[in-house]
Amino acid sequence: MLTLELSTSILFCIIPLLCFFFVNFKTILTNLLTSKSGKFPRSYPLIGSYLSILENKERRIQWTSDLVRSSPNLTFTLHRPGQSMVLTANPSTVQHILKSHFHIYQKGDLFRTNLSDFLGQGIFNADGNNWKFQRQVSSHEFNTRSLRKFVENVVDTEISERLIPILSSAAANQTVIDFQDILQRFSFDNICKIAFGYDPAYLLPSLPEAKFAVAFEDATRISSQRFNSPLPLVWKIKRALNIGSERKLREAVGEVREFAKEIIKEKKQELKEKSSIDSVDLLSRFLSSGHSDEDFVTDIVISFILAGRDTTSAALTWFFWLVFGNPEVEKKILEEIKEKSESPVYDEVKDMIYTHASLCESMRLYPPVPTDTKEATEDDVLPDGTVVRKGTRVTYHPYAMGRVEEVWGLDWADFQPERWLEKDGVSGKWNFVAKDSYTYPVFQAGPRICLGKEMAFLQMKRVVAGVLRRFRVVPAMEEGVEPVFTAYLTSKMKGGFPVRIIERI
Structure with missing residues (x-):
């Protein structure tokens, strides 16, 4: 085989x-x-810039970022075998594709085909009326105070009962742990509880290989690899023959969807037997509001797990790396944490302005989703004059956008939370000054802007407060060695993030 x-x-x-x-x-x-x-890759008939793409496949995000930032109007057309792709870091173009011409730039056939085995018709793989319906249903559920309270309880429990004990043990035993793995397990437990009302218990001292979590990781990784295939026909043949990576994908997707449907059946039975249930997870909300079709609910809940599984953990991984390298920033975060609360459980984090700015600054440099692609459903012309033909993929590049000198200044490479802050002339306190979502599209923008943005900040600030109040997170890497930024559907630190945990005195 x-x-x-x-x-x-x-x-x-x-x-x-x-x-x-x-x-x-x-x-x-x-x-x-x-x-x-030359600055730009050469393009040949038939194969386009395939040779350059192949040469840079291990640093695709950094390479395309360099191309875009070196291009006039921050927009570059990359010619791939059989197709062209427009890459942009221009805020005006991002607003064009995500808002003013939203009706033209959709997920598209390529995106749906590559992810349909895994996500089905879920919200992150849907366009048109199907997307509008799911967005409306989801938006209603996300904007409830009871869900926010449920999320707070889930996150606080996971921090106090699982994350802190594991870090305490690592500190006491002076062991090196992979903090990226720990944070991914933490996020996976959280999102499964929030989406399903199910606890996979993935963050335990034994660091178990939970079957559902492993299958989900395999399904995500292999599905994302389809996008980088120079000849999609190859993976399609492998899928038809059920061999290699496509066979593994089919098995992983089968496990994920079978598991999800089993939980849905149990939840339906639970709702029948009880006039009211304590859990307010998203699955219970969808079922209680009359959405009982198993395929619909399965697709939408799997999509939410995908969105919440690795995004917050990716953001936090790079945050802790940057904070260690900037002790003055860590000192100010600690001062803010101690000012807001001396208890290990934080009832309110919305006023942690400096921490919020630090997280935004970290995601500027290392966005959890470094690129996102739409497909033109008709011919169009971008604001800078770039002609886009129907079927062309247009990718906006948050990783590159966080490195544009004209936007962030000559010191764009520096980690400076203060660039998000200004002092009140009267009180002398910091005020957070947000960038518009087309200059900083880390959470997307326009009609598809992330529904879970506030939930993500709530979770991240609680983790930062809970961890840094008690511990120092010290990278266990050779001096001068920097981690490598890589990405599947979301970003990762290649090879993990080995750290030592040191208890604060």
Whole structure:
């Protein structure tokens, strides 16, 4: 089976390239020898900039960021085999595609095809009336005080009963732990409780390999890899033959959806037997409001788990890395934490202005979703004059947007929470000054802006307060070695985030 998979992949990747090389060998050789002197990748007939894409596949986010930032009007057209992709870091263009011309720029066929096995028709894989309906239903449920209170209780319990004890043990035993893994487990437990009312108990001292969590990770990773395939026909053939990564994806998706439907059945039975239930998780809310179709509820809840599973953990991972390297920032955060509360459980974090600014600054440099792509459903012209043909993918690039000198200044590479703050002339207190969502689209913008934004900040600030009040998080890396930013559907620290936990005196 492995031999068949490799042979199929090689066959479909190499044949077009060989034909082109034989015809254009001399030209290609000359261009390859001189291409490194230019800022932008060379594009050839048939294969576009495939050679440059291949060369930079391990640093795709950083490479495309450099291309966009070096381009006039912060917009660049990358030619891939068989298609072109427009990349942009221009706030006016982002507003164009996410708001003023929202009706033109949809998820599109490519996105839906790549994720349909995993997400079905869920809100993050839907367009048109299907999306509008799910958005309306979800928006109503998210804007309730009872859900906010439920989220607060879930997060506080996970922090006090699981996260803090694990960190205390690591500190006492002087062990190195992968903090990225810890934070991912923390986020997974939280989002499953909030979405399903189900506790996977993924953050336990034994760090178990929970079946549902592992299947979800496999489904996310393999689905995202489809987007980077130079020839989509390869993964489609593998899916048809049920071999290799596509076989593993089918098994993982099967486990996730079967598990979800089992929980839905149990929840329906629970709702029948009780006139009212204590849980106010999203699944209970959807079922109680009359949405009983299993496929619909499964799709939408899986989508919310995907959205909340790794985004907050990714943001927190890079936050703790940056805070360690900026002790003055850590000192100010600690002062704010102690000023707001001396207890380990924080009933209110909305006034933690400096911490909020620090999180925004961290996500500017390391956004949880570094790029997001839409597909044009008709011909269009972007504000800078770039012509977009129907079917073209247009990607806005939050990672690049956080590095634009014209927006953030010459010191854009510095971690400075103060760039989000201004002092009140009367009281002398800090006020938070937000950037508009088209300059800082970390939570998307326009009609699709993230419904869970406030929930995410609530969770992150509670974690920051709970951890930093008691511990120092010290990276256990060789001096001078910086972690590598990489991404599937969400960003990660390549190889994990090894740290030592030191109890504050």
